Amino acid sequence: MSVYFGGSRSLPSSPIVAAVVAAVVAAGQSVHVGCQRGADQAVVQSCVPSSLVVFAVAPLLSSCAWHVRVACGLGARVVVGAGGSGASIPARYLLRSIAAFQGCNQAIFFSPGSGSLAVARECMRSGLPVFALGEQPAPIPSVSGQWVASSFMGFSCWQWSAPSQLSFV
Numbered sequence: 001m002s003v004y005f006g007g008s009r010s011l012p013s014s015p016i017v018a019a020v021v022a023a024v025v026a027a028g029q030s031v032h033v034g035c036q037r038g039a040d041q042a043v044v045q046s047c048v049p050s051s052l053v054v055f056a057v058a059p060l061l062s063s064c065a066w067h068v069r070v071a072c073g074l075g076a077r078v079v080v081g082a083g084g085s086g087a088s089i090p091a092r093y094l095l096r097s098i099a100a101f102q103g104c105n106q107a108i109f110f111s112p113g114s115g116s117l118a119v120a121r122e123c124m125r126s127g128l129p130v131f132a133l134g135e136q137p138a139p140i141p142s143v144s145g146q147w148v149a150s151s152f153m154g155f156s157c158w159q160w161s162a163p164s165q166l167s168f169v
Contacts, residue, residue, distance in 0.1 A: 002030045002053070004101035004128070006119055007039025007110030016133060016155070017110060018046035023153040025051045032100045034093070039110040041067045049075035055082035055100035057092050090115075098122050106130075108152055112137045120160065130160040 003024045011017075021043055024031060031047045034040045035056035044054060044067050054071055058064045059081045061072060072078045082099045083092030097119040101107055107123040109116045111134035120130045124143045131152040139146065140160055150159035 001028075002032050002104040004097075004104040004107040004123070005031060005033045005039065005043045005110075006097060006107065006112070006116050007134075008113050008116065009036050009038035009040075011038040011042060011110050014042070014110070017042040020108065020133065020153065020155055021046040023155070027153065029105075032104055034097055034100055035065055035068050036093075037065070037067075039116075041065070042110070044068065044071050044076070047071075047076075052076040053100075054078045055096050056080050057083040057089075057096050059085065094118060094122070101126070101128060104128060106152075108133065108157070109137070110134060114138075117141060124160060124162070132158045132160075 021031060025048055030051045030053060032053050033043045035054055049071055052071060054068050054076055056064045056068055056078055061069060061078060061080055068078055083096035101123055106129045108131040109120060112132050117138060117140050120140045121143050123130050124140060136147050136158055145160050145162040147158040148161045150157055
């Protein structure tokens with residue numbers, strides 16, 4: 001199984017990222033993540049390369065961000081061109097993220113902003129449980145429900161709960 005990670009591009013340095021990634025890897029799961037700075041970069045730098053799959057918008061490894069190239073050199077799998085080539089750049093990042101969470105059994109976001117919440121919406125539409133660490137995020141757009149206090153592998157967080165799930169929380 002795999003866990004999709006995402007979050008803010010301006011995520012400040014935080015030991016929680018490394019701790020959560022380590023817990024996922026210790027549980028025998030692989031890590032899927034995008035190619036951006038901030039949360040993506042923190043996840044890439046925290047994960048053992050053998051458990052890491054990075055999904056990059058860039059069409060060639062040589063044009064990927066340095067942290068992606070370094071991870072690849074250390075043995076991580078990198079999927080280039082994951083967002084396709086025909087759409088606008090913002091759409092490619094969303095398409096890249098959708099490609100990244102395919103095959104995952106849950107998604108976790110660190111301090112998600114509007115872009116991450118758009119990805120969370122697509123995760124919910126695909127039936128993935130969605131968790132967020134940090135301050136309570138804004139609502140996921142176009143998805144009924146609310147954030148409720150929860151736990152992800154022992155870490156306090158928020159989980160998006162759809163109306164049909166609220167009675168079970």
